[in-house]
Amino acid sequence: MSTKLRPPDYLADSPGTTVVMLGNQAIARGALEAGLHFATAYPGTPSTEILLSLIPAADLYGVRVEWAVNEKVGFEAAVAASLLGLRAMVSMKHVGVNWISDPLLAVNLSGIRGSLVVVVADDPGARSSHNEQDTRYWGFLAELPILEPVDPAEARDMVAEAFELSERLGLPVIVRSQVRVSHARQPVVLGPLSRVEARPCFERHERLLVTGAGGRALRLHAELHRRQEELLRVSESCRFNRLQVPQGAEVAVVTSGVGYGYLQEVLAGARQPVRVLKVGMPFPAPAGTIREVVDGVRAVLVVEEGEPVLELQVRAILQQAGIGLPVRGRHTGHMPPVGELDAEAVGRALQAALGLELDTPELPAGEAALPPLPRRDLTMCAGCPHRATFYALKRVVERVGRHRCIMCGDIGCYSFGSQPPFELVDVKYTMGASVGLASGFSTAGVSDRVFAVIGDSTFLHAGIAALINAAYNGARAVVLVVDNGTVAMTGQQPHPGTGVRATGERAKPVVLEELARAAGAGLVWVVDAYDIEAVEKVLTEAVEFDGLAVVIARRACALEAMRELARQGRRPQPYRVDEDLCTSCQACITELACPALGWDGNVASIIAAECTGCGVCTQVCPAGAITKGG
Amino acid sequence: MDKACDIYAVGVGGQGIMRLSEALSRAAVKAGLEVRISESHGGAQRGGVATGHIRIGYRAKAPVIPARGADAVVGMEVLEAARSGPRFIRPGGVFLVNPISWPPLGVLTGRERLPAVEELVSALRKVAGRLYVVPATEMADRLGRRILANVVMLGALVECAILPFDARCLEDALMETVPAGTEDANREAFAAGRAALREAMER
Ligand SMILES: Cc1ncc(C[n+]2csc(CCOP(=O)(O)OP(=O)(O)O)c2C)c(N)n1
Ligand code: SF4
Ligand code: SF4
Numbered sequence: 001m002s003t004k005l006r007p008p009d010y011l012a013d014s015p016g017t018t019v020v021m022l023g024n025q026a027i028a029r030g031a032l033e034a035g036l037h038f039a040t041a042y043p044g045t046p047s048t049e050i051l052l053s054l055i056p057a058a059d060l061y062g063v064r065v066e067w068a069v070n071e072k073v074g075f076e077a078a079v080a081a082s083l084l085g086l087r088a089m090v091s092m093k094h095v096g097v098n099w100i101s102d103p104l105l106a107v108n109l110s111g112i113r114g115s116l117v118v119v120v121a122d123d124p125g126a127r128s129s130h131n132e133q134d135t136r137y138w139g140f141l142a143e144l145p146i147l148e149p150v151d152p153a154e155a156r157d158m159v160a161e162a163f164e165l166s167e168r169l170g171l172p173v174i175v176r177s178q179v180r181v182s183h184a185r186q187p188v189v190l191g192p193l194s195r196v197e198a199r200p201c202f203e204r205h206e207r208l209l210v211t212g213a214g215g216r217a218l219r220l221h222a223e224l225h226r227r228q229e230e231l232l233r234v235s236e237s238c239r240f241n242r243l244q245v246p247q248g249a250e251v252a253v254v255t256s257g258v259g260y261g262y263l264q265e266v267l268a269g270a271r272q273p274v275r276v277l278k279v280g281m282p283f284p285a286p287a288g289t290i291r292e293v294v295d296g297v298r299a300v301l302v303v304e305e306g307e308p309v310l311e312l313q314v315r316a317i318l319q320q321a322g323i324g325l326p327v328r329g330r331h332t333g334h335m336p337p338v339g340e341l342d343a344e345a346v347g348r349a350l351q352a353a354l355g356l357e358l359d360t361p362e363l364p365a366g367e368a369a370l371p372p373l374p375r376r377d378l379t380m381c382a383g384c385p386h387r388a389t390f391y392a393l394k395r396v397v398e399r400v401g402r403h404r405c406i407m408c409g410d411i412g413c414y415s416f417g418s419q420p421p422f423e424l425v426d427v428k429y430t431m432g433a434s435v436g437l438a439s440g441f442s443t444a445g446v447s448d449r450v451f452a453v454i455g456d457s458t459f460l461h462a463g464i465a466a467l468i469n470a471a472y473n474g475a476r477a478v479v480l481v482v483d484n485g486t487v488a489m490t491g492q493q494p495h496p497g498t499g500v501r502a503t504g505e506r507a508k509p510v511v512l513e514e515l516a517r518a519a520g521a522g523l524v525w526v527v528d529a530y531d532i533e534a535v536e537k538v539l540t541e542a543v544e545f546d547g548l549a550v551v552i553a554r555r556a557c558a559l560e561a562m563r564e565l566a567r568q569g570r571r572p573q574p575y576r577v578d579e580d581l582c583t584s585c586q587a588c589i590t591e592l593a594c595p596a597l598g599w600d601g602n603v604a605s606i607i608a609a610e611c612t613g614c615g616v617c618t619q620v621c622p623a624g625a626i627t628k629g630g
Numbered sequence: 631m632d633k634a635c636d637i638y639a640v641g642v643g644g645q646g647i648m649r650l651s652e653a654l655s656r657a658a659v660k661a662g663l664e665v666r667i668s669e670s671h672g673g674a675q676r677g678g679v680a681t682g683h684i685r686i687g688y689r690a691k692a693p694v695i696p697a698r699g700a701d702a703v704v705g706m707e708v709l710e711a712a713r714s715g716p717r718f719i720r721p722g723g724v725f726l727v728n729p730i731s732w733p734p735l736g737v738l739t740g741r742e743r744l745p746a747v748e749e750l751v752s753a754l755r756k757v758a759g760r761l762y763v764v765p766a767t768e769m770a771d772r773l774g775r776r777i778l779a780n781v782v783m784l785g786a787l788v789e790c791a792i793l794p795f796d797a798r799c800l801e802d803a804l805m806e807t808v809p810a811g812t813e814d815a816n817r818e819a820f821a822a823g824r825a826a827l828r829e830a831m832e833r
Contacts, residue, residue, distance in 0.1 A: 020655045020665070045673075128673065151666065151693070180693035185651070185667040187659050264691040343696040368716040368757045371749060373709060374742035376642075376734040381676045413675060421739070491674045559674070586740070593739050595677060 007060050010053065015192040023152040023182040024049035027119055027175070030159030031089050032057060034115075035194035038081035040066040040074040042461065043490035044093030045128035046182040047121035051091055051502065052493075058503045061195065067493055067502040070431075070461040071096035072103065075118070079107050079172075082116040083208070084200035087163055091119040094133045095430065099462075101138070106210045107172060108142045109220035113203065115166035115173075117159060122178040124305050125340040130411070130430060132338065134306030135176045139283025143224050145231050146174045146283040147240070148257040152186040158240060158280070160191070165234065169227075176282075178305065180258050180340070232284050240280025243293060246273035251354040252297045254290060254314055256282040259303040262346040269359035270350065285313040291321050301353040302329035305341045328353035379416050382596035383562075383572075383612030385529035385555035386414040386482050390422040391592055391620065392535035393480065397424065397451070400543060405449045406441050410434035410463070412455035413488045413557075421593050424453070432462025438477040439470035449543055450477040456512060457487040457495045464515060471520025471548050478542045479521070479550045481512055482529070484557040492560050512552050522547035529555035532619045558612050573628060574611035575618060577604045581625035588617045588626065633663060633794045634687030636695045637787070638718040641706025642732045643671050643678045646780030649807060650704070651682040653784060654793075656803035658686045661795035668693040677732070679710055686794060701792050703758070704783055706766070707732050712750040716757045724790045725758035726783060726827075727751060728766040762786065762830045769822050775812075778819035785823020789831075797824065 007013070010025040011032065021029065027050050031039065041051035057063040064081075068074025071092045081088035092100070097120055107116075123129040139146045147162055149155035159175055166173040210217055242260070252275040255263050260278040267274060277293040279286055282304065290313075294300050300318075302311040311329035318325055328334045334353040336345050350356040380387045397405045409418060409425030410433065418425035427437060434452035441450045454463045459481050470477060487493040494500040499509030516524045523545045525538045535553055542549035556564070565572060574596075582603040589597050589604060594617060596610035606617075606626070618626040637654065639647050651667045658665035665686050672678020683694045700718040705711020705727040719725055729747045736742035755761045766782035784804065788797045801820055808816045 018659060020652070020659060020667075127670065179670070180668055183669055184693050185655055185665075185669070187655075187665065258693060261692040265689065265696070268689075268691075342694060343692055343699075368712065368753045370712055370716075370753045371745040372743075373713050374734050374736050374744060376677075376679055376710070376713075377736075378673050378675050378678045379735045384675075416675075420741070489674055559676070589739050593735060595735055595738060598733075598738055599740055 007056060011056055011060060012190065013193050015190050017190045018187045019190060020185050020187050021152060022049060023155050023177060023184045025053045026152040026156040026188050027091070027159050027177065027182070028053035028057070029188065029190070030156040031117070031163070032061065032063070032193050033156070033191045034160040034163035035087050035196040036063050036089055037086040037198045038064045038078060038088040039091075040068045040077050041091040042068045042071045042074055042096060043487050043493045044096055045490055046123060046179040047091050047093045047119070047177070048490045048493070049182070050119060055502055061193065065502050067495065069496055071099040075100035076103055078116055079103065079112060082112040082114040084202055085114040086198050086200060087115045087196070089117045089119060091121070093129065094120055094122045094135050095129060095131065096120070097135055097138055104138070104142055104172070108144050109210045109217065109224060110207045111170040112166070112172060113170070115163045117162045117166055117173055117175060119159065119175045119177060121182045122176060122306065124178055127179070132306070134309060135174065136282050136309040137307060138174065139309070143228060144172055144174055145169070145234060145281055146176055147280060148176045148282050149181055150257055150260045150278070151181060152184055153188050154240065155181050156188055161239070169230070169234070176257070178258060228284060232287060235279070235281040235284050235286040236288050238280035238286065241286065241289060242276070242278040243289065244276040245293070246275065249273040249275040250298050251275070251356070252277070252294050252300045253303055254279065254293065254300060254310060255303040256280070256310055258305050259341055259346070262341055262343050263303050266343050266347045266350060266358065271357040271359060274354070274356065279310070282310050283313070285310055285317065287317045290314055290317050291323065294318065294323065294325055297325070299326050299328060299354055301334060301349060302327065303335065303341070303346055303349065304329070377419065379419065379595060380413060381558050382594050382610045383558035383614040384413065385484055385553070385558065386417065387592065387594060388532060388614070388616040389480070389482050389529045389535055389553040390414075390417045390424055391616070392532045393424055393453070393539060394422050395536055396539040396543060399540070400449050405451060406446065408434040408437040408441070408450070408452045410452070410454040410458050411489070412458055414453055414455055414482045417453060421591055431458050432466055435463045435466035435470060435479055438479065439466060439473060439475045442470070442475035442477045443473045450475075452477060452479045454479065454481055456481060456483040456485065456497050459512065460496055460510065464519060467516065467519045467521065467550070475548055476546060477548055478539065479548070480539070481516070481550060481552045483512060483552050483554045484560070486557050486560055488557040488559070492557060516550040516552070520548070521550040523549040524552070525550070526552045526554055529553040530614055530616055532616065558614065562612055572611065572613040574608040574613055575606055575615065575626050575628055576608070577606055578625045578627060579603050581623050583623045583625070585622065587622055588620050592617055592620045634689040635792055635794050636686070636689065636700045637684040637702045637704060638695055638700040638715070639682040639684065639704040639706065640710045640714055641680050642710060643676055643680045645680065645706040646777060647671070647680040647682045647706065650780045650784055651684050652807050653800065653804040654684050654686070656806055657795050657800040660799050660803055663687050663794060664690055666690050666693065681714070702726065702787060702790060704787060706780065706783065708747050708750050709734070709744070712754060715754060719758050722759035724792060725754055725761040726764050726786055726790070727754065727761065728779060728783065729763050730767045762827060764823065764826055764830065766823065769826065770819060773815060773819055773822065775815055775819070778815060781816050781819040782823035782826070785820040786827040789824050789827035
């Protein structure tokens with residue numbers, strides 16, 4: 001083991017120590033305690049810190065730690081590591097599973113060697129996502145075991161267990177975290193780190209040719225069906241199941257994950273005894289234990305966060321066993337239809353579904369006679385290069401006629417271009433979709449001008465295949481790549497275009513303009529995002545171009561640039577408004593809306609502590625009232 | 631003393647809600663108490679809402695504080711304190727508020743109106759058992775380090791006599807979290823917060 005650096009306390013090799021750690025750190029810790037060799041991920045809230053937390057483990061413990069270009073490729077790389085007999089983990093946010101689903105539904109048939117743990121962080125409530133999507137549903141489709149922790153401490157234990165289970169079964173194992181586990185902190189007692197030396201060695205096996213001739217796919221599928229019995233036994237004896245059977249209980253609750261946390265808290269104030277089964281594996285649900293816990297009760301409620309995954313199984317299990325008991329939960333309207341759970345929702349369900357009485361009745365919300373409060377939406381930071389690009393784009397689009405332009409947006413900090421004062425997004429789905437949509441809008445024959453605005457990491461994740469499609473099919477569109485050199489939205493991780501790896505060493509940077517040319521774009525321009533005139537000029541040419549034009553507006557993410565300045569011991573040079581020259585036209589505020597700009601009712605001003613010195617507002621001010629220097 | 635205590639902290643990204651939570655959690659561990667924290671911080675961009683649910687003691691099974699369950703609300707920014715504080719403050723609970731507002735974009739661009747700090751504070755008085763205005767940012771500025779406003783608040787919080795550990799324990803825990811070379815400034819800010827609350831109580 002190297003002694004090059006002092007480990008952060010959650011990675012320390014000091015068993016027995018109690019460390020308050022973030023759920024995502026606990027997941028990283030669990031993997032190390034299980035002898036992790038290979039970890040990869042594509043960033044995505046709330047999963048990003050899992051891989052971030054493992055970066056020091058590269059130097060400390062020789063773990064291979066990588067950022068992947070997207071989830072699918074990351075998953076495939078982790079599968080490969082497991083096929084070499086290694087212990088591999090890949091982590092992602094819930095929508096990342098949509099990308100890995102294709103290989104996942106083949107690897108479940110071939111099985112793996114070594115171990116492969118897929119950690120997925122869900123976002124119930126969709127605070128940082130375009131949807132809420134319950135990863136546990138993949139269990140039905142992939143017929144793979146899913147573990148669901150209730151808190152960081154259990155997440156550590158479950159991830160460690162998942163590696164063992166995966167190795168024992170020869171199958172990938174999925175761990176479903178979620179935001180209240182991944183972004184919670186809790187004391188965790190460190191266990192010993194397991195250091196099994198990596199001996200990568202590939203073993204050929206016909207199973208790895210899932211799509212081979214002779215009906216192999218069907219044979220492997222049938223085998224996976226048969227193995228469900230075995231998974232059920234694992235679920236039945238899962239050490240994370242908790243069963244409480246108090247005397248005299250007439251009702252039962254089946255629960256998993258964070259639902260169990262809320263349930264325990266609410267049940268502390270219940271006047272009647274309740275049987276509780278908390279399952280460690282919501283898929284496949286432990287049928288025998290479920291039959292046991294409901295034996296003799298008059299009703300059962302399922303408390304889970306997300307979709308009715310357990311509820312469906314409980315209903316099926318009881319029906320198969322000929323138990324005609326009412327099963328209540330989401331489908332019966334007793335649990336909230338969308339969003340996060342909370343103690344109040346669980347309390348209401350216990351009362352309505354099971355007729356329990358609670359000591360701590362729900363209190364009415366605090367009555368504060370408040371004036372209307374202005375919303376606090378997230379917006380681009382002061383000095384953000386995307387803001388400058390949107391300003392220029394808006395001028396070009398307005399010249400063409402806003403109603404004659406179809407604006408396809410994408411996922412990243414530039415998504416805020418949908419907000420005032422820009423409002424330059426008409427349609428936006430998921431990673432890379434802007435370019436696919438632009439391709440289709442154009443080739444399906446619309447006469448409007450078609451634009452796609454996409455970030456550098458999103459372009460590499462999913463945009464490039466769409467660009468090839470657009471070029472190949474002869475689309476006429478403007479693809480504006482807003483290249484800030486980083487995956488900013490998730491906290492500035494490097495990517496292949498940055499030319500730096502997760503662990504800091506240099507890689508040959510992918511040159512986006514070369515990529516765009518090779519993909520078949522007819523016109524490719526690179527321009528400084530802070531130079532509004534130049535961006536406008538280039539975009540105007542791109543709009544006139546009768547083919548596929550790619551404009552790359554390049555400038556470092558302002559937060560990253562500020563950090564770089566600080567590393568060099570320098571400070572930004574803020575701009576200021578000359579009050580005598582300011583004509584009170586408010587152009588800087590209403591058209592650019594940099595959060596470092598203020599308005600005192602008479603003249604504009606610049607909050608020096610917020611200003612990054614980008615100089616973009618000087619180009620916007622028609623009176624020349626904004627100048628450098630404080 | 632009741633060994634359970636729920637604290638809801640709220641402010642704007644960059645105000646140090648995470649450091650505040652971390653210090654409290656370390657103090658709880660030192661005092662041999664259970665603790666769990668659930669945090670959210672908007673996004674990578676600056677200026678989003680930041681919250682921390684700090685749950686100390688046996689009650690803490692769920693990740694977030696139940697509605698009207700917080701023994702104390704620490705409002706680092708008055709607009710956000712007003713927005714979500716009333717949902718969490720328990721009847722009779724302590725409300726600490728830093729009387730500064732960080733105007734959202736709609737206010738900067740003149741599309742929305744920012745209510746006056748006093749207007750919000752007096753509305754909040756009606757939902758809290760006790761409300762103390764702690765000018766944490768102003769005091770931290772006087773110490774020459776705006777980022778220590780959270781430490782000032784921590785000092786004020788410990789004086790409210792609701793935490794299940796003493797000031798010494800919290801100060802020691804805090805010191806474990808501060809960057810080397812800033813210990814004295816942190817101690818000063820902590821002491822200033824304590825003094826400010828004692829003064830506010832006498833008033
Ligand atoms: C499939 C999927 N994976 C991950 C994410 C999380 N995510 C949101 S935006 C983004 C990328 C942002 O990078 P970039 O395109 O470079 O734009 P920037 O934020 O830097 O402006 C990521 C990874 C997601 N939304 N969907
Ligand atoms: S994090 Fe970077 S890219 Fe994102 S809004 Fe802020 S400056 Fe812009
Ligand atoms: S120079 Fe102008 S646009 Fe740039 S950060 Fe400062 S106030 Fe904002």
